[in-house]
Amino acid sequence: MGNSYAGQLKSARFEEALHNSIEASLRCSSVVPRPIFSQLYLDPDQPPFLPEDVKPKVEELDKELVHRYSQNGNLDFSTNQTVNEMEDEEEDEDLSDSSSPPIPYSQKPAPEGSCTTDGFCQAGKDLRLVSLCMEQIDIPAGFLLVGAKSPNLPEHILVCAVDKRFLPDDHGKNALLGFSGNCIGCGERGFRYFTEFSNHINLKLTTQPKKQKHLKYYLVRSSQGVLSKGPLICWKDSSVFSPAKSSSAVNLSGTQDPSRNKNIVKPLALSVQLVGKAFAAAPLSLRATDVANENANGGRNNVLSSTVSRPVPHSTSPSPGCAAGDQASMSSSGPPKKRHRGWSPGSPVPPPGLAVPVPTIRPSARTEPLLSVPVPQSMLTGILQPQPIPAGETVIVPENLLNNSGVRPVILIGYGTLPYFYGNVGDIVVSPLLVNCYKIPQLENKDLDLLGLTSSQLLSVENMILLTIQYLVQLGPDQIPLREEFEQIMLKAMQEFTLRERSLQMSAQCVSVSPGQLPWLARLIASVSRDLVHVVVTQNSLAEGISETLRSLNEMKHQQKLPDYVVAICASKIRGNEFCVVVLGQYQSRALAESMLTTSEFLKEISYELITGKVSFLASHFKNTSLDLDVDTFQIYQPQLTVARKLLSQVCAIADSGNQSLDLGHFSKVDFIVIVPRSEVLVQQTLQRIRQSGVLVDLGLEDNGTAYQRAEKYVVRLDNEIQAKFEVFMRRVKQNPYTLFVLVHDNAHVDLTSAISSSLSHGEPSHGLADRVINCREVLEAFNLLVLQVSSFPYALQTQQSRISSSNEVHWIQFDAVEDAASEDKLYFGLNEYSKSLQWGVTSPLLRCDETFEKMVNTLLERYPRLHSMVIRCYLLIQQYSQALMALTTMASLRDHSTPETLSIMDDLITSPGKDKNGCGHMLVIRVPSVQLAMLAKERLQEVRDKLGLQYRFEILLGNPASELTVAKHFVTRLKAWRGNEQDDWIPRTYQDLEGLPCIVILTGKDPLGETFPRSLKYCDLRLIDSSYLTRTALEQEVGLACCYVSKEAIRGPIVALDLSEKEHEKANGSENDSDELLIDLDRPQSNSSAVTGTSGSLADNGVSSSSAADKSQKQASSLNFQTVAHSSVDEGTYPSFTAGETLKQECDSLGNQMASSTTLKLSSLSSVSQTFRWPAHSAKDSKALRAALPRIVILSKAAYCLLSSQKSGNLPSSSSLLPHADVSWLSSLRPLLHKDMSSEEQSLYYRQWTTARQHHADFSNQGEASGSRSFHPRRLLLTGPPQVGKTGSYLQFLRILFRMLIRLLEVDVYDEEEINANHTENTEITQSSNDHWPDIEIFSKMSFDLNVHDPKYRTISPVYTEQLSRVKQETSKETKSEEPKKRETVSMMLTKYAAYNTFHHCEQCHQYMDINPAAQISDSTLHAFTFSSSMLGEEVQLHFIIPKSKENHFVFSKQGKHLESMRLPLVSDKNLNAVKSPIFTPSSGRHEHGLLNLYHAMEGISHLHLLVVKEYEMPLYRKYWPNHIMLVLPGMFNNAGVGAARFLIKELSYHNLELERNRLEELGVKRQCVWPFIVVMDDSCVLWNMHSVHEQSSQSLEPGGSSKNVSLKSVLQHIEATPKIVHYAILGVQKWNSKLNARKAKAPFSRCHVHDFILLNIDLTQNVQYDLNRYFCEDVDFNLRTNSSGLLICRFNNFSVMKKHIQVGGQKDFVVKPKIMVSDSLAPIMPLQYICAPDSEHTLLAAPSQFLLEKFLQHATYKLFPKAIHNFKNPVLAIDCYLNIGLEVAICYISSRPHSVNVNCEGVFFSGLLLYLCDSFVGADLLKRFRFLKGATLCVICQDRSSLRQTIVRLELEDEWQFRLRDEFQTANSSDDKPLYFLTGRHI
DSSP: OTTOSSSOOOHHHHHHHHHHHHHHHHHOOSSOOOOHHHHHHSOTTOOOOOHHHHGGGGGGGHHHHSOOOOSSOOOOTTSOOOOOHHHHHHHHHHTSSOOSOOOOOOOOOOOTTOOOOTTBOTTSOBOBHHHHTTSOOOOOTTEEEEEEEETTEEEEEEEEEEEGGGSOOTTSOOOOSSOOEEOTTTOOOOBOOHHHHHHHTTOOOSSOOOHHHHEEEEEEEOTTSOEEEEEEOOOTTTTSOOHHHHTSSOOOSOOOOTTSOTTSOOOOOSTTHHHHHHTTTOOOOBOSHHHHHHTTTOSSOSSGGGGSOOSOTTOOOOTTTOTTTOGGGOOOOSSOSSOOTTSOTTOOSOOTTOOOOOOOOOSOOOOSOOOSOOOSSOOOOSOOOOOOOOTTOEEEEOTTHHHHHSOOOEEEEEESOOOEEEEOGGGOEEEOTTHHHHSOOOOOHHHHHHHTOSOSOOOOHHHHHHHHHHHHHHHOTTOOOOHHHHHHHHHHHHHHHHHHHHHHTSOGGGGSOOTTTHHHHHHHHHGGGTTSEEEEEESSOHHHHHHHHHHHHHTOOTTSOOOSEEEEEEEETTTEEEEEEEEOOHHHHHHHHHHTSOHHHHHHHHHHHHHTTTTHHHHHHHHTTSOOOOOOOOOOOHHHHHHHHHHHHHHHHHHHTSSSSOOGGGOSEEEEEEEEOSOHHHHHHHHHHHHHHTHHHHTTSSOTTTHHHHGGGGEEESSTTHHHHHHHHHHHHHHOTTEEEEEEETTTTSOOBOHHHHHHHTOOTTTTHHHHHHTSHHHHHOTTEEEEEEESOGGGGSSTTOSSOGGGEEEOOOOOHHHHHHHOSEEEEOHHHHHHHGGGOOSSOSEEEOHHHHHHHHHHHHHOTTSOHHHHHHHHHHHHHHHHHHHHHTOGGGGGGSOHHHHHHHHHHHHHHHHSTTOOOOEEEEEOOSHHHHHHHHHHHHHHHHHTTOTTTOEEEEEOTTSOOOOOHHHHHHHHHHHOOOOTTOOOOSGGGGTTOOEEEEEOSSSOOOOOOOTTEEEEEETTOOTTOOBHHHHHHHHGGGOEEEEHHHHHOOOOOOOOOHHHHHHHHHHHSSSSOOOOOTTSOOOOOOSSSSSOOOTTOSOOSHHHHTSHHHHHHHHHHHHHHHTTTOOGGGSOOOOTTSOHHHHHHHHHHHHHHHTTOOGGGGTTOOOOOOOOOSOTTTTHHHHTOSOOEEEEOHHHHHHHOOOSSSOOOOGGGSBSOTTEEESOSOOOOOOTTOOHHHHHHHHHHHEEEOTTBTTTTOOOSSGGGOOOOTTEEEEEOOTTSSHHHHHHHHHHHHHHHHHHHTEEEEEOOOOSSGGGOOOOSOOOOTTOSSOOHHHHTTSOOBOSOOOGGGTTSOOBOOHHHHTSOOOSSOOOOOSSOOOOOEEEEEOOTTOOBOTTOOOTTTHHHHSOOTTSOGGGEEEEEEEEEETTTTEEEEEEEEEEGGGGGGEEEOTTSOSEEEEOOOBTTOOOTTBOSSOEEEEOSSOTTTSOOBOTTTTTTOBOOEEEEEOGGGHHHHHHHOTTSEEEEOOGGGTTOOHHHHHHHHHHHHHHHHHHHHHHHHHTTOOGGGBOOEEEEEOTTEEEEEEEEEEOOOSSOOSOEEEEEEEOHHHHHHHHHTOTTGGGEEEEEEEEOOTTTTTSOOOOSEEOBOOOSEEEEETTTTTTOOOOTTOSSSHHHHHHHHHHHTTOEEEEEEEEEEEEBOOOSSSSOOOOOOBSSOSOSOOOOOOGGGGEEOTTOOOOOBSSOHHHHHHHHHHHOHHHHOGGGTTOTTSOEEEESOOOOOOTTSOEEEEOOSTTOOOOOOTTOEEEEEEEESOOTTOOHHHHHTSEEEEEEEEEEEESSHHHHHHHHHHTTGGGTEEEEEEEEEEESOOGGGOOOEEEEEEEO
């Protein structure tokens, strides 16, 4: 050890370490302080070995739990070797340094009275992991829990706590010599020697105790908190791959036999028979235990080798690097370098007879199968409970079992201990299919309630056995057991028990079966199965029953009938009942074995069988019996638009979510990339759609000319080149931060493998690419990148670990046939429709099962049990099509050798081109997943076709995703001719390009990848898709090939004549038409009668034109049908023969009429009509509408047909209840049923709750310890919709409208209305020069005030009387009574950098202005009360300020800092270019989101004081959205008040504050008049400000004009605030913008007139002029008139204008006036004339403020109140001290009663009415006597209550001149609580 430290030990360092060590030992409470030498000599940078560090290596768990699986490795039989426990011991010996023989060891006897039981410590405490796995164990810091192995308890692990310094690191180094450990059983601490410790825990060793040998594993806690075995402890550099160990386990790696073709990867062997052969007579030990666990919660196994037992679970092969030894990462690529010692060179197998004890399975929850990928999470989420087993429990599998019986039995693990299997284990398969159904999980109470259970432990083993037998009995001969189905049966049984338990009030165990009753009950249930289910009961072990079954199978005579299932039950007294099921049925055993393989595995198996020549005898078997248009243009349909909008609104929802993940205001452009799976056709198809849609040009990404070529850079497929292309794309993303990029991942369900697992398992090269791209860090972090995943089968993206929030899923709209039928010509026909079509009761269904073919398959399957069924099916299918071709052309004698289904398809294919004048025909797609088989099929069929001379009749194509389409030249020429306008070099690149071409497409590849087929596709042959496709995605995506849009008529039930081709007609004639005809409900689609036999036939039979209908051989059927229909008003001419020149419209119209007439028929009139779909065979032009009309016909295998036909009789499950995807697993076997009619949103939530990603799934890593820590990617969306529904068109449309919206976000709708009353304006002679920037007060004060209101929003109010107005002739015809206000004109403007914004705007510059620091809470703003007295209100007013901390500098607080004293005001003389002086007040209501309250950009970021004025009840909302704004909260009494109250209080408060500030500053020596007296009052809809400059008229331009530019609010305010002598002006404002402002002739730069919306208000000058606080309307006109009449100056700057945004919500919206007491919900709206009533009447009282009711009434009651004034501006209505809108037809003459006020000249005017509104003491009888009224003029006096009304009449001596009647008194229709207003009307005498 001496100088192992680099360099000499420095004495200083030694002293320091020694000192620290002594100090630590003095302070340390534990026994062992850190040794000094470990401080000095261990690598100081070595990280501590924490449990977290263990997790990434959790694949080590495979060591004892699961068979060694390889994802894609092959069994290399040339070097297969096995090891056993003996070698395990030898390996252990090997670990000691010495090579001397082991020394016999005598153990010290245990102290007297201590416990010596294995598995317990001497204190008698249990140390077994099984017992302690759920315990919380406290261990001192620095200690780890490890597992020790006892030789006497091989199946158990003992738990110990050991100081981690004495354990090695990852590299097997740095373990201190010695030992320090604690017993966790009795808690004894401080064992310093391993010998002493091993004695204490009763290891009872026969050799010297060594920690290296007996401390085997780290123990880790799973996410459920279960303590379980973790990775091996790396003693002595054992992670290095040692040659000796390379052969210590079955070599499952991908090594290749040198004698084979190097370019072909060998597949995994099918089940185990090959292993059996390779090991010859080796008595391999096969256990199902680990298989079961492997698959604990998946419906299928991950890999084949679940059927091959790894003989030695206890291999010492260590650490993840070791490939052969460690299944998790099979990386070895070659045979072992060195033979294991002790094996003879010639013998690749160990000596026989060495069995290995293996942990057995007891029911326990494992939610995650162990897979072959290390992922940095622990996946051990359950625990094995090992049980010791007696040695005699073994089964020897008989030799030649498969050869003798023709059956490879499948053993379904049941409940209890499975025996060992020896001998010919290759001939049996062990399946964990149902094992999890028996492991009933513990559920939380809420889940139990959901399922209707009281407890999850309701079923005894006996019950489970009986249920299993019952299930097997009901399955019948041609179905296989399905896990999902049986789980539902178990659940129902438990629910029944719960019900019974509740009704009987007793425990469920009372109703269970006693073990004694079990055997005879079991036999009783099985007795009804017609010998298909046998029960074998044994006493000692399951081994007896299994052995007996296998023996009798082996010795069986061939003619003997086998049971399909044998249920072996062991009724053991000691262990209770155990059982398993041995599946012997020919079909069932094969289907179960094959369904254990994943798609990739069985495709490899098939290619292996083809490569190795295993199929040669099958091929010879078949040799003996065989011979020596209309182009779719891109169009967007309504559903696509709707879905595109849904996507857009979801993107907006993300932007609005407040988590700062997307800022739409930031972007001005959209760019995209589409990533598709590896399919050349799919790439071309997507390119075609992008080109046709024009999206590249619309988004401004490419020019018209270049878009076609450049489209290719926008579509990338997931192949090896993607990395480079994707990096280019990500570079674009980084370089263009103002562009929003959308990454569309189409068919996102296709490759879900995680990048890490694919790299370790050496999977297919494309595996994991999607994960690498979609989930890479750059994509997740790019703030300008949206990820849109698109999938028809999204289930695997909807697990518990999903990265997409369920709220970010956008689902295709549900089709409601009735509603959609009206609007769309085409209806979608998808999986559900196909399923439902089976219930239509037609003889030619759309989904078919070829029974004859299935029978042939079964015969062959029995003959060739060793071949994969798909190989057999494919060879048979090739033969079927070949024979059908020959039968239809040369050798009619072969007809009987071909199934009618195949015959009719081929007949249709061959004959249809001949019936079409252009030679158009149908397409047939044959799905052959294996590429090798597909190539074989293509070659064979081409050979037969060419020999028969049909090579010009139809084409045969191989649809291989890896390659482009290749079509024969003469067919390309034909396609070009049909299309008519293609260039010379055009070739078909997509299947849609083959429209009309008669052809067979043999579609290959693991999955169909979403390619769209032409409308001429008529048949989908899926007969090869069988029980290997037992997940929902796998099955549904195959049938998805046939989904398409069909004509509405096809679904909605037209009556169409039977029309068969000649050959088919001969057969059909006799059999169909005379016998039992169909009775079909008109709401269902129709089908034809069968073409060939009663059970099968071609739905799309050929003839179409009436010329063929007139054909002799068809006449009988046609006329029969037409006659039957004729009397029901459907004419025989339903399908007249169209000439080519006639348009499609007629065709569609006739179909529409026919549909209309046919739906009126009564059912009875159809009693003898045979209906049929008809496929057209016209020329392409004629039949355009009909060609697309009909659904495709799908021919399925029996297995698929059973799953898709949810028939009522047999309880067959629909495909939707299957495991959703092979990469996910069920979370629990107890879960509610997924209903077929669940919406896709509900299905998504179901899968998110009940499925979990498997370990190789890309989402597996997205899980935290707590479920809350799973992270959704905020900018990721999922678009799901059925296959071929139009998702591509939809997302391209989404890109388009997203771009439009971004542009729209940069635009704003502003009012664009010309000023009103422009012609009424009086010409004032005094003007200023148009070049002046500010008004000259001398000139300006001499200008007269323009009383006319010019603001266009006031176009419907009463004009203000002027002398000018009296000369205007009013039209009497203008009775505008319309209640609907005219829509105001708006125009769209681009926002500039100076705009005011609402809450939806986010950007870097203003986010601090908008938001409080995220760390700070809302409480960082403080609430301050502010009280002042108001003379108007006659009482004290208390307002509340909410002041954020950051804004407190604008206020003055008392010395204690608590009390708000005033708001700081600047001085008139201040000149600060970076501030505006006036505080800005914005009253806002109902616009917490939409109000333009963000003035940061408008103020150019400078300092300003902005106060929001809000009502009390709206304060929380405004505070939430504008946390950084100062709020002024109005008192609660004003909650229902109008805008007048807000303006009144703003002004009152500001004046009070001005006085306070004057007092405060006076103390500092400032003169009172020097304090700035202005405030800005601005609407919350002011968005942009403009400056207008006039250019002088030049000789060229006769038109005068000007220019305008957008300026900031800051510059407008600073300009106005700089006005000379500004304190002499009362109000300053700007004009309202409109688009004609610049074009009009130059007007004076300043006007003395009304100003609105945006004003600077001098609160000092206007101290005595108040806003009317009661007002809802025209409060500013009223205030302007008062101000002017007080002789004050109002100035409008005409060189500035303000643009007002059209905001649709909030603001001064009308109250919805409702009755105070609602009698019924559906009341007619209340008209304004009902807003008043006679006092004390029975009138309906209304819930609205009295002032509001009054103002609305006055607007509409002109004709009643002031009849003389209507259209009579010469005789206006006199209004004293108030302006109220009394209707457009009446002019109001405003007169102020104040002394010295300025009023309009009314000499000589006779008034037509008098309006007195709440008049004060300034109004007296003398004042009124000055004015003259017309005879019959009317009066209206309005007061607060009845008494003041009477007093006013008396005080003003009104009765002298006016006549009143009792019935002329009215009140607003309020209840007395709401203080109604009263008014009296009268007539002038």
